[in-house]
Amino acid sequence: MPGKLKAKIVAGRHLPVMDRASDLTDAFVEVKFGNTTFKTDVYPKSLNPQWNSEWFKFEVDDEDLQDEPLQITVLDHDTYSANDAIGKVYIDIDPLLCSEAATVISGWLPIYDTIHGIRGEINVLVKVDLFNDLNRFRQSSCGVKFFCTTSIPRCYRAVMVHGFVEELVVNEDPEYQWIDRIRTPRASNEARQRLIFLMSGELQRKIGLKVLEMGGNAVVGYLQCFDLEGESGLVVRAIGTACTLEKISTFPATATHPNNSSPSKDMKDSPQAAPSTLGCRSTHSSPVHSASSRLSQGFSVSVPTLLFAGMKPRHRSSEVPRARQCRPGFGEEAPGVPLSSGPPTPLRAQTFSSFSPSKSYSRQSSSSDTELSLTPKTVGIFLCPSTPALESESSPLPSAHLPCHLRPGMASRSTTPPPLHISQSDTAMLRKSVSFSEELLLAVSGMGSGGSAGKEAGPLKALLRQQTQSALEQREYPFFTLTAFPPGFLLHVGGVVSARSVKLLDRIHNPALGNTRSYKLLDWNSFTADEPETRDAWWEEIRQEIKSHAKALGCHAVVGYSESTSICEEVCILSASGTAAVLSSRFMQDGPLDTEHRLSRQPLCVFSTGSERVEGDMGSSASLGFEEVVSPGCGFCHIPYDELNIPFPAQLTYCYCCRRYKVPDVLFTTIDLPTEANVTGKGCLIQARLCRTKKKAQGEGNATAISSLLPFLEYELHTQLMNKLKLRGMNALFGLRIQISVGETMLLGLASATGVYLTALPSPGGIQIAGKTPSDITYEQHISTMQKKINDTIDKNKELYEINPPEVVEEIIGSPIPEPRQRSRLFRSHSESSDEVSELDLSHGKKDAFVLEIDDTDAVEDIHALLTDSPTPAGFYSCNTEIMPGIQNWTSAIQMFTSVRVFRLNANLTNQGLNKIFSDLCENLLKSLYFKLRSMVPCCLCHLNFTVAIPEDELIQVAVTAVAMSFDKEQPLENGKQSGEKTLIKAITENDEQLQFNLELNAETSSHNPLSSPKGLSEVGSHLSARDRCSSWIEQLKLKAHTIRRGSVKTTSSLEKASPLPEGRSRSLRSNRSYSGSSVAVVKMTPLSFIPGAKIIKYLGIINMFFIRETSSLREEGGVSGFLHTFIAEVFAMVRAHVAALGGNAVVSYSMKECVFMENPNKNQAQCLINVSGDAVIFVRESELESTSVQTQSATTHTSNGGEGT
């Protein structure tokens, strides 16, 4: 019973008038936790009551503390009749359970009522006294930190990444029928809200338990979803990545750094990496370690975890020369490393013999009939950039590939390694089943360097690789919900893997007694609780499928993994997708250092005293200079799979950066663009939109119909994506998210991704239109005009996105070009001889270009879609990843927004008509956004997250959440230029350029009010422990030395250099100046994991809120738009208020998970349900940080220690 929860009700304000006679209210408050309720006195006749209550104390289990929210109900006292409820406040006390998060909840929180919305505010104080529970068998998991952020949170370092955690809880939905019959269901809606709060608390606790079992202390990339299954209940499920995080000092630790060779090694690459979005971050292009050196290290690995601790820097330094030695051999050998993980299909054998398009089906591989029997239909589709259908180079007729998609039953579920294995070289072939010696196992741990094995180490390497894979594979799911990684963690990216499954939701009349998963919730509905095992099994299937897909791609892990569902009546589509990847356990070991390192250099996290360190880095990079020819930004593009065993007919070429390894011609991923990636030009949002009609059907028939439609849908989405990608002259997609929504009479597909031109990948060919009847002259003319239009568009887009593949650079860097080739007319033949070069006549018959057959109705449609996509207006960029490559100098102006549109369709539309409408809907929505945000130009809409739904027959709902961030126009040009150069000189000139800013900054900051010292700092400072102080005394010393030097131009300039947005900073400072001293509680919200121009100094806990709003006077509230507008604004207000109460000033990684809107205009009623989540943080403006550190030297020193936390 180790917890005491204390709550105090201070006051209320702006309460509604509850007594018409007096126009006043007699308010009192009920505070409820678990089964205990306290009441305040009635404060008579006031709209601004001052209760100032005593401390209400609840003595409870920490288990309950995690599960239950604190419920505060404000009521109007009525002597004669029942007391009227004014509204409620749910307070999630989870942030208080973690010592590193918030310590108190204090502030004005909106009082919310499902019918009336926000009705005034209440001021409360909540604290928790937690006793330590060392009981091994405890059911609670207090202290496990949760983050929505899908990267290692900014002020932490990952000591260890344990892997995938998942859990789900199921319960009866108290009000599932509201969809049809909107009752006056305030009570049931409140019950729902309460239930979901409870369920998510329970879910979080259980996930936490799993994390503790794994030995972790945090969940990163926590993704919680609700499935409103209607009759069969309510499923709350969550996935995440378990990690062991360690708080890093706000002043990056420098003590260990100088003698650590790894970061300095990184540094030498940094000038090259300059063009990457986050500025100077860079890393190894590929692992430098040879296997043998690894073996000498004392590693130990426990199978379920990837350990990356314990390696001593000195080892690494000794490895460096060795690694270089190995390098030359890479090119030929590495890609040839055989993979153990080919799908075990007979077709596989064929794949090896020749590369004809038909081979690609091997991926679609085995079907298990058992699976089919489990569910009405299971469709597994394996998507990767070079899906056969999309690869027209190899297969000119896309339609030819359709058959392969017509095998819904073909989902591969094999987890066993393929029986067949053909090795190309003399490398050893190993199976997973091989029992390995302990020595080898040790080696495995350090391995993970994927296909980068040296020539001489070839066989061993292969073996090691095998072993690493095994180690990872032995874990249930080697999945990571992260989308951004510590540099070097991600070695190779295979492509997108996804799986879908159509299920029939069936109510299971099976009293779930003894079902531990929902035992807590049985009070709600003791008679039925759906067995979560069913749902578990469903997801398990899907995950197995994903896992086998990843294996087919030669990858042992899946990153950027996510799961989703779409439910219509009793049919449910489960979808999962991720990016197959090869991860480095070695880099996981390096991870913490690198993360920290990156943090220190990241413009957004730049901290004043980090400068010395950066200087050091620069120095080392100078010394190491150009020893490494291999560009660091291309390593992840290198194929992880066997060149001759390609699971699909991809066109492989040698990497355009390093010229050593093979890369695919196109790369699709679900992750964010790695910071170190070399990108040419800017990126843009690319969307494929599709609508398909479907016959109305019931039950199994319906499921079957959907299953058979799905492959076509996916295929077409990919064709569209590929077309649009080529039209923009780009060659890679990041952040790919494909949503399939199911309605009664149609299926909706929306694929969004950010297209970029990866320097390492070949330039995409053009799009070639081919007619079926070339004899017809008018027809040919028609075709040629279209062709011209397309070519013009491509040229225009290249200009717009500044895609000028660096031919010159190529010559400079690519000294050992393996084979001569012409960039733009690359002939990528499917006969594997990569030496074959041929000059092609561009006018006809080129295999290089993407060919669209005009007589194909689909193609006509595609072309149409291509040409109707309107370009973004001047000054705007858009992407669905965290940030836009090529834009660096963000200002502090950000605007997060949510926009929702519902469109009513006419009945009896054809597929084409539907497509056009849907496409126009998305386009118009984007146009509206650009118009709305015109005052922010130049700006970029980041993290554009579209969610489509079919709330009703003939209705399409599109919801968008994104953030608009403005940037400085002048700088990018300059920066772009600079980024082109990969010399150290550049960095130096940059220094000089920024001197003025520093001077200016200093002048300004000196006049800055010291009182503006952020609240967070002092708060963090209070966490100081003596131990910390001792442990980081070196930093302190350095810091002091540093602060003394601070005034000098030199130090600040080096600091500035680390920030790519000096202009933005100084500007933000200027605009800040006038109000920085005020107590204005502005809470910023952003779907990104960072805030430009600011440093996150503390994470206060996860925000996960669920609201239902209903009305029976829809017209009076301004119709559906007015109703939803108010509701969303209220949700924002409540999120902001809760964050402010936790002491935070921003929400990062904000997302709106659910926005279910239902209306019944005839009855003048509507309902909406919204689920939002994010991480509450305290951030400090860099400018403020500086001024604080300048003026209050010692205080900052202390703070820095505090920042390190406990």
Next chain:
Amino acid sequence: MSVELDVFVGNTTIMDKEVYQLWLNGYTVNDAVKVRIEGGVMEECEASAEVLLSDTMDQYRTFQMCERLLHHPAKLANQLLFQIPPDRQAMLIERYALACQFNSLDFVIIQFQTFICISLFRYYAFDDLFVREVLGKKLSKGTKKDLDDVSIKTGITLKSCRRQFDNFKRVFKVVEELKGPLVENIRQHFLLPDQLARDYAAIVFFANHRFETGKKKLQYLTFQDFAFCAGQLINNWTVGAVDNMMEDMDVDLDKEFLQDLKDLKILITDKDLLDQHKNLVCTALRGKTNVFNEMEANFKNLSRGLVNIAAKLINAKDVRDFFIDLVEKFIEPCRSDKLTSIDVNLYLTHYTNSAHILDTFKHHAVWTRYMGVIKSCILRMYHD
């Protein structure tokens, strides 16, 4: 095929000033879109009419949501529903503070809510033309029904008329019951800048006493003339004017004072006193003006007029006719005698002062309080 629902909500509230003004002016969404298209915003931003319509509707919705808050501006200071972009705030604070002489208000509040304050300011702004029409009328449903006539007469949209009327009514309702100085109350409860608060005080005051302002003879007077007079009355003739500590309202005239005014009748009923007064005034005026003869001839008439107004003010009905009486009994005679405002000033000064010299006249305090206001009102009203 139609867009059923279309919303955009930002974490910080985006308000387009131009659209806001159109909304305040009572334009329909479609009219506003037309105006915007003519304004050329489409070319500027590569937008289509559709986009413009969507944006305008969205803005209108935002304003409607704001409107609820604008009705209770005191809540604005700590409302949570709208977050105002801080950079914009910073930019606007100084300008606004300067423009509105917002000195008395807590600066923090201003800083918090400048943007909304400006919205507020604009929301509560009114057309002089419109207010002239309803000034002194009862702020009742009946009057509201007649607003369409006002709308037609003034050319202001009915919507805008209604908003302005509702503003008057709202302010009236809140202030009516409050103690303390009227202007200050309005300023605090509606966060309005000083001048606007004074105007509202005048409107409330006029509505409360139902002063007649619509007669043809009064048409030449502007709202600002009346507002000035109202200010004079509020500052001198209400209870609050003499005693700030009083528990009474500023809205009502001081009953005791009105009662005392009856005593002034002696100035015209007592023949001796009247003559004496006339002599004193004439002595003082002689040689100082070209229209002395007219003044002398008219003295008794004018004096009777003014004193009679005073004596009648105890009746609420006669209070209503205060301004018409002033015009009929004093201003018109003076004007027909071609008195300049300098002449009037001179006359009234001596008329007031001479009364104090009269032996048997005891009501000096009341006389000063009365004539002070009368004089400044007449002087203000004495124009074409």
